[in-house]
Amino acid sequence: MNNIGPNLQHLLRRISATPADFLDDPKMHGRGELAVAALVHDTLRQTGHQATAEQLQRFTGSHAEKDHNRLRLVALAIWVLNDDWFKSTLHDADALLSLLDLAMQQLADVSTATKYINDSERREEFARFLLARLDYRPAGESITQATDRLSALSTTERNRLLQESREAEARARAIREALAKQAAAESADKWTRE
Known part of the structure; x- marks a missing residue:
């Protein structure tokens, strides 16, 4: 959390305003509407990185019950990361892949994408979690404040x-x-x- 990120309230409003399309069922085994791998591909392309088929494979989902929530969280993260602040700041494809793959799995293990949108504490946890994984903290907060608040919500x-x-x-x-x-x-x- 060494770098100053965007305003937290802005991120919370963005999460609250997540379009319904980003919460559609992820495409898996010919079912679902949302092609999460395509979203990941486009997001990485914005950083100047050409994603490989191997990198995108993790975002196609192989086990409907296990991967459904994780892929919905990946889509939610991509919605947040498509904010102008992130688009002008993020250029590290490896950090983005790690965030979208491993970090979203951590969150998927504890709560649903719907809760991260609708519950105010989970929404703040999601925003702070994204920022922290990318080495940012909310604007106007010290490292100690940001760390303490994330720990309290996590x-x-x-x-x-x-x-x-x-x-x-x-x-x-x-x-x-x-x-x-x-x-x-x-x-x-x-x-x-x-």
Whole structure:
């Protein structure tokens, strides 16, 4: 988040105004209306990059249940990235591919594209997530402010912290059980010696 990005309110309004066409069912196995791979191709071409068939393959979807939400999030991200501010700023095709592929999978694992549009906290999380993955922060915010706000909103961060907490509790429980067994064994040894 080293670079200053666009105004956050502008991005939130843009996400809220996502055209219905960008939320159509992605084309997979001859079904669906939205050719997400074509959107990715056009977006990369705007950066001066010619996408390969291999790069675009990830955006065609092979498993309807698993890929549907991810591809809808890719389309939503492309809608946001087609804002004039991004079009004049973004030129790194590798960063865009990583954002559209791996980062959208992270978001797809925790919520739906519809929630990222309709729920105000998820919408802000989506905007901040996009900016952070491209090393930007909202205009008017310091790095610390932007980082703190993203952490507070981040569903993926919350899930990671919950998982770490569960793992720590499991380790503590295992230690308590081991100590109880050790104490019982020492007590039994003491009684057999006497």
